[in-house]
Amino acid sequence: MPIVAKPYDLIDSPSPVRQARVSTPIKALHVVPARHPWRWAGSIFAALVLLAIVHSLATNPRWEWGVFGQWFFSPSVLRGLGQTLLLTLLSTVFSIILGTALALARLSGSPLLAALAWGYIWFFRSMPALLVLIILYNFAYLYDHIVLGVPFTSVVFAEWSTVDVLSQFTVAVLGLSLMQAAYAAEIIRGGLIGVDAGQHEAAAALGLPASRRIFRIILPQALRSILPSGFNEIIGLVKGTSIVYVLALPELFYTVQVIYNRTQAVIPLLIVATVWYLIITTVLTSAQYYVERHFARGTARVLPPTPLQRIRRWLKEKTHE
Numbered sequence: 581m582p583i584v585a586k587p588y589d590l591i592d593s594p595s596p597v598r599q600a601r602v603s604t605p606i607k608a609l610h611v612v613p614a615r616h617p618w619r620w621a622g623s624i625f626a627a628l629v630l631l632a633i634v635h636s637l638a639t640n641p642r643w644e645w646g647v648f649g650q651w652f653f654s655p656s657v658l659r660g661l662g663q664t665l666l667l668t669l670l671s672t673v674f675s676i677i678l679g680t681a682l683a684l685a686r687l688s689g690s691p692l693l694a695a696l697a698w699g700y701i702w703f704f705r706s707m708p709a710l711l712v713l714i715i716l717y718n719f720a721y722l723y724d725h726i727v728l729g730v731p732f733t734s735v736v737f738a739e740w741s742t743v744d745v746l747s748q749f750t751v752a753v754l755g756l757s758l759m760q761a762a763y764a765a766e767i768i769r770g771g772l773i774g775v776d777a778g779q780h781e782a783a784a785a786l787g788l789p790a791s792r793r794i795f796r797i798i799l800p801q802a803l804r805s806i807l808p809s810g811f812n813e814i815i816g817l818v819k820g821t822s823i824v825y826v827l828a829l830p831e832l833f834y835t836v837q838v839i840y841n842r843t844q845a846v847i848p849l850l851i852v853a854t855v856w857y858l859i860i861t862t863v864l865t866s867a868q869y870y871v872e873r874h875f876a877r878g879t880a881r882v883l884p885p886t887p888l889q890r891i892r893r894w895l896k897e898k899t900h901e
Contacts, residue, residue: 664822675759682700726745774805837849
């Protein structure tokens with residue numbers, strides 16, 4: 581005799597267990613917040629260290645904050661600061677121009693240009709900046725005059741004395757620019773390579789000349805990856821200008837050295853230079869943030885809030901509480 585299974589309807593005929601579960605009221609869950617004891621311990625330790633540093637700075641008379649305030653805005657220090665900023669500006673502009681040319685030469689189809697650009701980058705990345713500056717400063721020992729004319733002929737368009745041309749400031753700008761161009765070239769080349777190959781193909785399919793493809797389509801996209809490393813190099817260049825003290829050029833660090841050699845107030849004068857370098861790098865870091873945010877508009881639908889916007893949002897939330 582066949583056995584026929586009787587269908588069981590869970591909805592129409594609920595089991596006693598199910599009825600008991602439905603009739604039993606659900607208790608509210610007690611949520612236990614996550615505990616981070618090591619985070620609190622680390623925060624407390626960092627706060628104690630910070631308080632100890634601030635207390636030492638405020639109570640140790642050997643810091644001589646009065647001397648610091650006396651020299652921080654002195655005319656000689658401000659003139660040295662101006663020289664540092666001018667060195668940074670000119671070296672940055674010239675290194676970007678030369679670095680862009682070197683990067684394009686390395687990516688060009690000419691084996692000669694690519695080899696020459698590679699050799700330049702290899703040479704100047706292998707040389708200490710101090711050594712380059714000293715060689716350039718003594719360049720007049722090798723060549724008395726700098727001549728502009730047709731090579732291997734007696735045709736001369738202009739001629740200058742090397743000593744008159746290569747002054748202290750000129751040597752500083754030239755040396756820093758030559759050194760920085762080698763690093764800028766690799767940063768720019770890396771950014772250009774990082775652009776998707778389809779962008780190159782699409783630009784070529786439009787029939788655009790190579791120069792327009794690079795400067796109107798490829799380079800603007802590459803700037804998103806070039807800018808972070810590029811700003812890091814500029815910040816490094818600001819601090820690297822201090823090395824030109826070997827040329828007796830009165831930039832910020834050399835000026836501070838001259839003052840503390842005369843007054844014997846070494847630490848306060850070094851703190852003066854430190855604070856000015858911190859101010860410059862802070863301004864550059866802030867500029868880097870906003871420039872990167874500007875070029876990120878094409879990749880993010882909603883840009884992250886700026887620090888000022890975050891403060892305003894926080895204040896607004898606090899006032900509405």
